[in-house]
Amino acid sequence: MRIKISKENDELLYKLKTLYNFKNDGIVPRIAFSNSLLSGKMFDTEKEVIPSSDGKEFRDDKAIFGTVLGSGSNTIIFKSIVDQHYGKNTFEDEFIKLFKLHLNHGLNIWNNKIEKANISKGDHIDILLKIVKNGLDLRKNIVKTNFTSQKINPKEFAELLTFELGKTEEGENVVIKINDLREFDNRNIAIAGMAGSGKTQLVKDILYQISKNTNNELKFIFFDYKGEGNPEQLKPFLDATKCEFVDIVNDGGIDFNPFISVNLEERQRPFSIKAFVDTIATFVPSVGVAQKNILTNVITDLFDSKNGSYPTINELFENLEEYYEENNRRPDTLFAGIQDLTTNIFNCNPNNSDILDKSLYLNLPPALSDTLRQLVVFLLLRYFNSYFSSTNDCEPQGHIFPLRYLIVIDEAHIYLKNKNARKALEELLRLLRSKGVIIVMLSQGVEDYKTKDFDFASQVKLPICLNVQNKDYKAISNFVGTPSSKYKLETEIKKLESGKGLINIGEPKMIELRQWWKTKKEENI
Structure with missing residues (x-):
């Protein structure tokens, strides 16, 4: 999470930090933020003017929020x-806005008192102690939260995982310790690079290293949106990573039933069905409220008829078709979208192995429409x-x-252009x-990662910029x-x-990137 404060607040932060001789940059903002909340102040982010972002940037969660509990933020x-x-x-975007508003409010409260205080008499210390006392008084009101233990315990790789990105201009290996909390408080990676920049070869090399260094314990899925994968050309990579190649068109679909994302527990099922319907409506064009209600009712009735087992996509279309006929509805975009899903896209055999138990290269060729691929x-x-969601942290x-697990989403800009898809990715x-x-x-x-409603780079700890068309300094x-x-x-x-x-990381570094085609040749794979 990145938080960039206003220049005005930055100056107040420096002033107060210097006055109290605090060594850590995060102490003043935490106190100011808490002081604002203690005052009972409430903000409406839709109506308030959010403080600008022309001052100091806190790029690391730990820098601004501290690490009192363990090594995490x-x-x-x-x-x-x-x-x-x-x-x-x-x-997250709303939290950041509220944090900036309360920080601005708290700093101004604090500074106004300092302006009226006699520093030589130590009034500034009394001001700080009063803030602390007010906070301690709140400990009388403790909110208790009950947690229930989760049932699912997935396999974990609990050792240090490293991989190399390449070499610096000085010939030093750039080693990434991706799950070392001392270096990364989140493990998401974003890569930007135009066609021919080497990003796909880099990702394949990273996946190869991860598979090798975890003895193939950490599984992955690679969504190849361009659908240019050729099983013969990919064979060395597939063999080296013990990865299964599936071409949605040529292999007759994927062994997976999308309905298994629906929770069968009676109280949870309506919410799961709604989420499923929302996913359909996000990508099938022109699906309105009425059509979503129809699909929700058809799916609900279908689950009721299955008595605790999962229906198939073909059964969904059969029931939807029956509904349209009984109600004299003409086929529309919803009807066509569900019908398309029945064309050997998903093999819904109840005996399918769990898709998470193997590494998978999913090829999505252009023969499929953009709607179907997404x-x-x-x-x-x-x-x-x-x-x-059903597992413990x-x-x-x-x-x-x-x-x-590891998920690779190629051509992410395709999804980032869709507002509802952006929300799903953010979640x-x-x-x-x-x-x-x-x-x-x-x-x-x-620029693909920064949309008008969310900055995806803020959720990424390892952004890697390859050769890009737009070399604008501010964007990079x-x-x-x-x-x-x-x-x-x-x-x-300029060297890209x-x-x-x-x-x-630490400072800007140019790297000669590892490329799978080179590794394959050097290691005789």
């Missing part, structure tokens, strides 16, 4: 406080969301965060980071993070070309 504690204050569950991807993502073992990134799932997104430009800086030296980043940007990548 305390972001969740502050978010819980905000959620309780406003009586609702806030999404729908297939998100029906699978819906299942991953549902499955991992991963428990760090020392500074190692256990890992359970996925937020939820699965605590579940031990690494999400890798590939797109053509750095927003993607990789504010550098320690603007000049250094500007210099490195095919096979090279830019990261900003």
Whole structure:
């Protein structure tokens, strides 16, 4: 999570930090934020003017929210406080807006008191102690939350996982310790690079290293949206990663029933069905409220008739077709969308093995419509969301965060253009980071990751910028993070070309990237 404060607040932060001789940049904002909440102040993000982002950037959760509890960030504690204050569950973009509003309010309250105080007499210390006392008084009102233990315990890789990105210009290997909490508080990766930049070859090399270094324990799924995968050409990669290749068209579909994302428990099932219907409506064009209600009712009746087992996509279409005939409805986009899903896309055999038990390269050729390709991807993502939601959060073992699965989403800009798909991806990134799932997104430009309603780079700890069409400094800086030296980043940007990548860990670095085709040749795979 990245939070960039206003220049005005930045100046107040520096003033107060210097006055109290605090060593940590995060102490003042935490106190100011808490002081604002203590005052009972409430903000409406739809009506308030959000403070600008022209000041200091806190790129690391730990820098601004601290790490009092263990080695992880305390972001969740502050978010819980905000959620309780406003009586609702806030999404990340709303939380950031509220944090900035309360930070601005709290800093001004604090500074106004300082302006009237006699510093030489130590009045500023009394002001701080009063804030602390008010906070301690609140401990009388403790909110207790009951948690129920989860039933699903997926396999975990609980050792340190490393892989190399390539070499610096000085010839040093760039080693990524992706699940070391001392280096990464989330494990999501975003790669930006135009066609021919080497991003697909880089990802394949990373997947090869991860498979090799985990003895193939950490499984993955690779969504090849372009559908250019050739099983013969991919054979060395597939063999090296013990990955199964499935071409949705030529192999007659994937052994997977999308309905298994629906919770069969009576109280949970209506919510699961709604989520399933929302996924359909996100990608099938012109599906309105009436059609969503029809689909919801048809699916609900279908589950009722199955007595605790899962229906198939073909059974869904048969029931939908029957509904349309009985109600004299003409076939529409919903009808056509569900009918398309019956054309050997999903093999809904109840004896299918769990898709999570193997690594999978899913080829989505252009013979499928864009609607179908996107729908297939998100029906699978819906299942991953549902499955991992029912698991416990991963428990760090020392500074190692256990890992359970890896998802690679190619051509991510296709989905980021769709408002509802963006929301689903945002939810996925937020939820699965605590579940031990690494999400890798590939797109053509750095600007693809920043939409008007969400900055996806804020959920990514390892952004890698390859050769991109738009080499605008501001766009790249927003993607990789504010550098320690603007000049250094500007210099490195000019060096971008095919096979090279830019990261900003500590400082901007240009890397000669590892490429699968080279590794295959060098290791004689």
